[in-house]
């Protein structure tokens with residue numbers, strides 16, 4: 001790993017920095033064995049050899065990761081999710097082998113814990129003493145929790161219309177909340193001012209390289225759970241796109257290590273009231289334009305401009321995947337379906353099920369394919 005202390009954006013081009021591990025020094029086969037042996041006890045940190053942690057260092061952890069990859073079946077369907085008469089969450093998806101990566105099981109109820117455990121770990125080890133983040137909700141709760149675990153203060157900027165539970169949970173975890181009249185982008189500007197004034201480490205999406213290192217472990221776990229085979233496709237609810245970029249990085253690293261080969265088509269799902277990546281993908285652009293007046297109650301997807309837009313679009317294009325939008329109503333109904341099948345899903349998680357149906361209908365998901373939906377948070381987070 002190359003250290004990037006006091007990290008922010010690339011000083012030359014103001015684009016995000018990514019961690020580069022020296023994979024040529026690692027033995028893929030030996031690593032695979034070590035990761036198998038460690039099992040799930042160490043959560044996502046069982047992949048520590050390709051995470052931002054040096055030998056002898058200890059992570060700031062609450063047991064994040066090691067979430068289940070659940071086969072998706074209608075209730076009572078037995079061992080198969082291939083039935084054609086299903087009236088459960090697999091309805092309209094027959095012929096596929098569907099899984100849900102259930103990220104609601106993380107310590108604060110969302111996948112954000114992976115990224116913030118990684119970022120707080122590396123930053124703390126590098127001497128950071130204070131954090132700041134703009135958040136749609138889940139990342140703020142998570143940062144407050146992990147900073148608290150490290151014994152350090154965290155300031156969280158939230159849009160004023162963020163659900164009140166999020167604010168309460170952030171404060172309960174010791175976070176210092178500031179509400180901002182405006183969107184996540186306005187919160188981002190406030191966080192940057194605070195960071196400049198106080199020297200706090202700004203863990204905004206992709207303004208530092210370590211959250212991606214945590215997020216990529218979702219894909220490492222998926223590939224491991226599938227017996228070191230990559231899935232044919234993933235469907236990811238996309239705001240800032242860290243899970244997609246992380247998945248893309250994880251697959252590249254596994255391939256470089258000779259551990260898993262094959263490609264996964266990546267599909268980004270956004271809310272139809274805020275779909276800058278979908279619009280850019282359809283227009284064949286390498287970057288996305290800002291989405292004016294975003295409107296969606298899927299707060300994690302209310303991101304009008306993503307700093308890593310070009311990386312997301314590159315991952316979608318190079319993987320042969322795509323981007324699509326669903327309505328809030330479709331996402332909410334699909335989340336409720338997942339709930340009835342025993343998987344507590346946030347509206348963002350529901351969006352992936354609604355999107356998978358759309359993809360199957362238009363023929364983008366073929367018979368027999370293994371498809372993974374990302375349920376990024378528990379229903380109770382909002």
Ligand SMILES: Cc1ncc(COP(=O)(O)O)c(C=O)c1O
Pocket residue numbers: 110136137138139205237238239240241242243244299300301346348349376377
């Ligand atoms: C529950 C949930 N799902 C999805 C997202 C979007 O994630 P990303 O920024 O990695 O695209 C968020 C981000 O806030 C979220 O909280």
